[in-house]
Amino acid sequence: DTAVSQTPKYLVTQMGNDKSIKCEQNLGHDTMYWYKQDSKKFLKIMFSYNNKELIINETVPNRFSPKSPDKAHLNLHINSLELGDSAVYFCASSQDVVVEQYFGPGTRLTVT
Amino acid sequence: TQLLEQSPQFLSIQEGENLTVYCNSSSVFSSLQWYRQEPGEGPVLLVTVVTGGEVKKLKRLTFQFGDARKDSSLHITAAQPGDTGLYLCAGRSGGTSYGKLTFGQGTILTVHP
Numbered sequence A: 001d002t003a004v005s006q007t008p009k010y011l012v013t014q015m016g017n018d019k020s021i022k023c024e025q026n027l028g029h030d031t032m033y034w035y036k037q038d039s040k041k042f043l044k045i046m047f048s049y050n051n052k053e054l055i056i057n058e059t060v061p062n063r064f065s066p067k068s069p070d071k072a073h074l075n076l077h078i079n080s081l082e083l084g085d086s087a088v089y090f091c092a093s094s095q096d097v098v099v100e101q102y103f104g105p106g107t108r109l110t111v112t
Numbered sequence B: 001t002q003l004l005e006q007s008p009q010f011l012s013i014q015e016g017e018n019l020t021v022y023c024n025s026s027s028v029f030s031s032l033q034w035y036r037q038e039p040g041e042g043p044v045l046l047v048t049v050v051t052g053g054e055v056k057k058l059k060r061l062t063f064q065f066g067d068a069r070k071d072s073s074l075h076i077t078a079a080q081p082g083d084t085g086l087y088l089c090a091g092r093s094g095g096t097s098y099g100k101l102t103f104g105q106g107t108i109l110t111v112h113p
Helices: none
Strands: A004-007 A010-013 A019-025 A031-037 A043-050 A053-057 A064-070 A073-078 A087-094 A107-111 B005-007 B010-014 B019-024 B031-037 B044-049 B055-058 B061-065 B071-076 B085-092 B101-103 B107-112
Touching: A004 A087, A010 A019, A019 A031, A019 A087, A019 A107, A031 A073, A043 A064, A043 A073, A043 B101, A073 A087, B010 B019, B019 B085, B019 B107, B031 B071, B044 B055, B044 B061, B071 B085
Parallel strands: A010 A107, B010 B107
Antiparallel strands: A004 A019, A019 A073, A031 A043, A031 A087, A043 A053, A064 A073, A087 A107, B005 B019, B019 B071, B031 B044, B031 B085, B055 B061, B061 B071, B085 B101, B085 B107
């Protein structure tokens, strides 16, 4: 059974479009995260939610809006997509903010 | 902003060789983790080190946390092709950024048969 799942796996879209990436975890964890990994493999935190509350919000354009409908889900909506948004986006979860994070398989977003 | 400098960025070696990957920072971290990522997958945790000077071994992998908790190293003995992958160090900060993980740039390791 998949612990942290993301959909879609691949997303190709044009500049200016709006898209969403969904994430679900079945581990019963309280904390969920969104990371962005660029073409050089650099992984950077974007957002973190604990019990549906936003606790980490890095310097990310406000075109990116996370939403957590419940503890098991954390979705990422991106408005007005730009070329520079092309990257692999990883969702992760952990039982608490200080323990091991479990990553999803990633969503490769390509903006043309 | 806390930064983690990871080196080398690329490492290509023959099966059986030893290697060391370094992770350095000017900041103190409450703990440091090492992850391994394979193509098309998310990072998977290998180890967490918490105490300054701590050494942990995982089969042929040896992890060390610096005494001042600012740096760490990963040493692989007798590397095998199955060790090929992206290795990431990640430091956990405290204070107002409690729980936030800062990742290094990663080391892409290729072990040739």
